Amino acid sequence: MTKPDSAGHDYDVVISGAGLAGSAAAILLARRGVRVALLERRSDPDAFKVMCTHSIQASAYPVLDELGLVPALEKAGAVRNQARWYTRWGWIEPKAAPAGPELPYAYNIRRSTLDPMIRSHAAETPGVDLLLGHRVTGLVREAGRTTGVRASTPQGEREIRARLVVGADGKDSAVAKFAEVPTRLHENARFGYFAHFRNLPLHGGIGQAWFLEPDMAYAFPNDDGVTVIAILPDKKRLPAFREDLEGSFLAFVRALPEAPPIDSAERTTKITGTVDYPLLSREPTAPGLALIGDAALTGDPLWGVGCGWALQSAQWLAEAVASAATGRGDLDRSLVVYARGHRRRLRGHQYLAADFAKARPFNPLERLMYSAAARDESVARHMYLFASRLIGPLRFLTPMAVAKASAVNIRHRVAGAPPAHLPPGS
Structure with missing residues (x-):
């Protein structure tokens, strides 16, 4: 001992x-x-x-509470970090169940x-x-x-x-x-740049993230009306950014689906970031x-x-x-x-995270879960718990969760299928 x-x-x-x-x-x-x-x-x-x-994930809220920091964070204008996520199947927009509690949260500050x-x-x-x-x-x-x-x-x-x-x-x-x-070390095949904007309206007033496969971006509202925008492109795009960082960053953001209107907002910081950030x-x-x-x-x-x-x-x-x-x-x-x-x-x-840092498109299991989450509120809530690190990968990908996502996508395909040919007079 x-x-x-x-x-x-x-x-x-x-x-x-x-x-x-x-x-x-x-x-x-x-x-x-x-x-x-x-x-x-x-x-x-x-x-x-x-x-x-x-951004502080909802999984850390109990620590903030134990530290006694929650009142001070609220007073300082910290923003409760709800979010919606863009995918090729549409937006995943987690919402509380109609008769259930509000979604867990922590803060952006x-x-x-x-x-x-x-x-x-x-x-x-x-x-x-x-x-x-x-x-x-x-x-x-x-x-x-x-x-x-x-x-x-x-x-x-x-x-x-x-x-x-x-x-x-x-x-x-x-x-x-x-x-x-x-x-x-795990190689990160994406690079990242950040900038802060004041008075930048976001859809619903909440955080946004874009899964562009393989590029990524997000916009998180913070205290004092400041929003941080981050872009994380595939390193294959790095030469263009090195040639014109300002122009490349702004063009990337403007091209996002439902892009935040950065041209009408005030940028409060220079564009900073890193080209090599291994896990x-x-x-x-x-x-x-x-x-x-x-x-x-x-x-x-x-x-x-x-x-x-x-x-x-x-x-x-x-x-x-x-x-x-x-x-x-x-x-x-x-x-x-x-x-x-x-x-x-x-x-x-x-x-x-290390596997996804290879800057690859979604794998089959990810395609299943993300597409179902864009189509079904209960799957979206389940994904929110995982993204907030309130549950781990094993609970996120339980057989029941995978079966639910499969059923959602099957119903979607059936509903979207053209009607079968009917014989005359039927």
Whole structure:
């Protein structure tokens, strides 16, 4: 068993990265009696992540609720993230059942609003020390396990020891690099560009996504009347974008079915993005170390899952290790519990996303489900639960769900078939 004494430890847990994952983990751990050092390499408390979908999946709403952030999000103008999706069969428009509850939701909110909010919340939580301007430069290791970090600070180099080190420092995690955690990469055959527009009307006032096979695009309304538009074309189109990014981006958006009227809106940012954004996964734990958020698993920006999974993985870690992190349990066993839960909940989603990142058309099973969802409200609701990450691939593709989609499409074909020839006088 691993029950390290408190002697020789400055904190119970040291977290590298005070973004969504790190700040959420610090709050949830501290509320469970854990002493936390929350390190952030940037010195500005209002710093934020620029390239993001700015969308928090409905699966993460319980975490927002536990953090106590829902009232602040509503006050800040966060937009409840309903959406409709274009396919070659028409629009999938999930709606609540006539006598049922409203569809689950979370929020779209710009990271320039969200990141300072949750970081401030962490700084105000008893048991959390927010240490700005602290960049991790190495790990302290003893007998094959991580026992702390070395950090560059405004006052010089510093060593901080803890029972557990948490990497919440993004896809290029320095903590994972220093710990030599193996990284698995999945090529993304799409590139992506984003821009923000103010006063851009959208159909129904809700998010829109376009499955153009293989190209993708979406428009998500956010706080302060700002809508983020992202386009994710096949890399075969990259030469044209490199030649004229502005013209190519605007032409792509204008050509979308029911295209948002960008020419009458105010663009508030330049067009930014990346031409290479592979999907990444790492083993989420090692002796004395855990990874959360993008440091553990970076999804395809096409699906907008990063913010939600950052918050959820922070919650899963806090639930698993809080007691052991204070010396009241077996830390290694607690880390095994976290790692198993992380893999069980996210591995299937990541597998499907990595396959779709090959920039291919829909496969037969996807054609079945998406076409049925465009034709039937109950299938559309089922797809909404999956797209919101409230159910996993196995529940999405149960035999009953596949049979329902097949029946919907059969009825559609029969209804659309020309009438059979009838003999005279019948």
